[in-house]
Amino acid sequence: MRREVYDPRRSPPKRVPKPDALAVLAEANKDSVDPSLFYDSEEKKRKDREEAEERQRKTELRRKKDRLKQREQNPKDEWVRKYRQQDVFDEVDDEKKEHVRYFCEEMHDEGGKRQYIAADPVDFWRGYSQIPVEKRHFYELMRENTPCHLYFDLECSRVANPEVDEARGDVLINHLVDLVREELMHTDEIDATNFDVSEHVIELDSTSETKFSRHIVVRLPDGQMFENNAQCQHFVQKLWRRVESRRDEDERCRALFLKKDTESEDATEPLIDMGVYTRNRVFRLYLSNKYSSGESAPKPRLETTERQRFWKTSKDGEKGKKETFMRSLASLCLDLSPKFIAFEGVTHQSVLRSKEFRGYCTGSYLSPTAAAFNGNAGCPCPRTAAFVCEDFNHWSAHDGAAVRSWTAFPEYGVLTLNLFGNRFCENVERAHKSNNVMFIVDFRESAYYQRCHDPDCRGTRGPWRDLSEDVLDESHALIEMLYEPPTLDDDDEEDVARVPTFDEMDEEDVRAAAAAAL
Numbered sequence: 001m002r003r004e005v006y007d008p009r010r011s012p013p014k015r016v017p018k019p020d021a022l023a024v025l026a027e028a029n030k031d032s033v034d035p036s037l038f039y040d041s042e043e044k045k046r047k048d049r050e051e052a053e054e055r056q057r058k059t060e061l062r063r064k065k066d067r068l069k070q071r072e073q074n075p076k077d078e079w080v081r082k083y084r085q086q087d088v089f090d091e092v093d094d095e096k097k098e099h100v101r102y103f104c105e106e107m108h109d110e111g112g113k114r115q116y117i118a119a120d121p122v123d124f125w126r127g128y129s130q131i132p133v134e135k136r137h138f139y140e141l142m143r144e145n146t147p148c149h150l151y152f153d154l155e156c157s158r159v160a161n162p163e164v165d166e167a168r169g170d171v172l173i174n175h176l177v178d179l180v181r182e183e184l185m186h187t188d189e190i191d192a193t194n195f196d197v198s199e200h201v202i203e204l205d206s207t208s209e210t211k212f213s214r215h216i217v218v219r220l221p222d223g224q225m226f227e228n229n230a231q232c233q234h235f236v237q238k239l240w241r242r243v244e245s246r247r248d249e250d251e252r253c254r255a256l257f258l259k260k261d262t263e264s265e266d267a268t269e270p271l272i273d274m275g276v277y278t279r280n281r282v283f284r285l286y287l288s289n290k291y292s293s294g295e296s297a298p299k300p301r302l303e304t305t306e307r308q309r310f311w312k313t314s315k316d317g318e319k320g321k322k323e324t325f326m327r328s329l330a331s332l333c334l335d336l337s338p339k340f341i342a343f344e345g346v347t348h349q350s351v352l353r354s355k356e357f358r359g360y361c362t363g364s365y366l367s368p369t370a371a372a373f374n375g376n377a378g379c380p381c382p383r384t385a386a387f388v389c390e391d392f393n394h395w396s397a398h399d400g401a402a403v404r405s406w407t408a409f410p411e412y413g414v415l416t417l418n419l420f421g422n423r424f425c426e427n428v429e430r431a432h433k434s435n436n437v438m439f440i441v442d443f444r445e446s447a448y449y450q451r452c453h454d455p456d457c458r459g460t461r462g463p464w465r466d467l468s469e470d471v472l473d474e475s476h477a478l479i480e481m482l483y484e485p486p487t488l489d490d491d492d493e494e495d496v497a498r499v500p501t502f503d504e505m506d507e508e509d510v511r512a513a514a515a516a517a518l
């Protein structure tokens with residue numbers, strides 16, 4: 001008889017069938033086995049599982065409590081703090097931190113040097129309210145492309161406008177809030193039906209002997225918020241155009257123009273500071289003052305106004321302060337289901353989101369001194385700019401095109417040119433009366449096209465037009481910008497002359513600056 005040898009290549013070994021264990025058990029204890037035994041063991045497994053889950057829940061809860069306690073004791077440990085703004089943004093983005101808001105501190109013990117902070121508003125308040133009052137120099141930072149409420153920075157010289165005392169200040173703010181309400185009613189994108197001044201307006205004051213200064217935050221009803229501060233700016237500009245146009249017939253509008261300084265004969269200066277809607281803008285916080293060095297007197301602190309205390313938005317005590325703080329944050333939504341307001345075609349200048357450089361040309365692009373004023377660099381591609389102007393004059397059959405400002409996006413090989421002189425718009429096939437046109441030069445395409453600043457032309461663009469071969473080498477100048485970046489920290493040092501943005505300059509400003517520089 002041949003012995004059977006197991007060869008794995010041929011077939012698996014035969015398995016001797018075993019009697020079913022349960023069947024044997026059942027046979028052996030035919031009369032005594034209680035089937036519920038099996039259910040009991042299932043039940044036990046479930047219980048064990050539940051107990052394990054409960055233990056884990058308790059551990060997590062304990063950890064959470066410890067964490068909260070820790071945060072309570074050292075709330076500032078939870079803050080992300082960096083010297084560079086972008087480092088804060090990067091950390092928040094990398095770690096997907098939610099619910100944080102951004103702040104900026106002028107550090108008292110470091111001569112007012114700035115640090116940027118990201119923190120949950122509750123953690124921030126815990127830490128902030130523990131800082132001695134004389135060392136609080138904090139700002140809210142409106143990160144670009146994050147939602148915000150309607151906010152205003154209102155100021156005027158009290159030396160030039162001695163009539164602006166607290167009572168007159170109240171009147172001016174009442175006029176403004178009145179006009180805001182009307183403008184809200186005139187804005188299709190916003191539902192202002194439930195707007196209530198005593199509930200939705202937060203008023204803070206830091207008026208000094210020489211300067212009237214208030215901050216207003218308007219929290220729109222029903223959780224409405226602007227998608228970003230460019231939208232907010234759009235609304236404020238719309239409001240201000242109406243104020244300007246009704247200046248002669250409406251006393252409330254007239255009152256919002258003040259004298260700039262003691263030299264001024266006429267009241268031409270807007271009460272509203274239009275420059276506070278730029279990207280990553282900082283806006284001073286409730287209970288903070290600007291840093292000032294040891295020798296000079298402390299600057300006034302931003303506090304609630306006398307009348308604000310009687311409005312629903314402000315209560316007494318530490319709890320009231322916290323509530324006021326939360327409500328005064330222009331970037332904090334307290335509504336569970338916010339609705340974001342956006343106006344068609346409104347963005348911060350461009351959809352390109354890379355390192356960008358900007359500057360102003362003085363007078364004509366042809367001028368050899370067309371370099372700089374206000375510390376801005378000259379256009380990196382002057383021959384390209386000159387070509388675009390000449391070509392534009394030629395195909396539009398108009399003349400006088402000149403570049404008044406430019407923005408470069410070196411990583412994209414894109415240069416935008418804001419023009420004046422020739423306002424011919426391809427979209428309407430004629431020149432606009434008051435709005436200028438711009439050109440987008442794209443070196444990747446070796447071509448350029450027109451865009452237009454007129455509201456009617458929003459979102460439209462002209463056809464591609466070829467660049468001259470002679471100017472294509474200037475794309476290298478763009479790339480070089482990446483290696484030697486000019487400093488572009490657009491922090492709002494009031495003491496340092498602020499470089500106006502393109503939108504803030506009108507043609508006369510540009511011409512005047514050009515004339516002065518030449």
Ligand SMILES: [Zn+2]
Pocket residue numbers: 425426427428432452453454456457
């Ligand atoms: Zn147009």
